[in-house]
Amino acid sequence: MADEQDDPLDTETLRSLAELVLVEEGFAPDTEMTLFFVSDEVIADYNSRFMQRVGPTDVLAFPLEHLQPGVVPERVRNGPPVILGDVFIAPSYVSAQAGTNGISFDDEIALMVVHGILHLLGYDHGGDEVAEQMEERERRLLQLVGRTRA
Secondary structure, eight states: OEEOSSSOOOHHHHHHHHHHHHHHTTOOTTOEEEEEEOOHHHHHHHHHHHHOOOSOOSEEEEESSOOOTTOOOOOOTTOOOOEEEEEEEOHHHHHHHHHHHTOOHHHHHHHHHHHHHHHHTTOOOSSHHHHHHHHHHHHHHHHTTTOOOO
16 A cells, blocks of 8 residues: 555555455455555546546556456465555545535545455446446445445
8 A cells, every 4th residue: 555645544444444355355365456545636647648538536446457356366376466456546536526425535435445446356337237236346345344335
């Protein structure tokens, strides 16, 4: 986890949430991924360079492999841990978004962590059916830590 922005953030709670998501999805405790908390400017740059979209956004996920939801890749015996990829979150943008939508910052930032990790695990929201599957999984995971998905 890397906190590269200036807004105060409870990174230990978010780290625990990330670990919970991976365990609940069936991944081994040594599975690797990185959460980056960045400024609006940094995420806007990544959004432009990698997604061809203008402006900042809440979360971007960059998986290293194309995974299927609910399917844990087989590990090579005595091999290295599974490495999933990186999730970038802009807390300042998330805070503004939460305020606009009348949601607590803690619920919204937790959703962004879960959402980004689920993208690494192959979940998507490109169509109605897969979007509902992803949203339902988000709801269930957030409920485990007393958070809600609006």
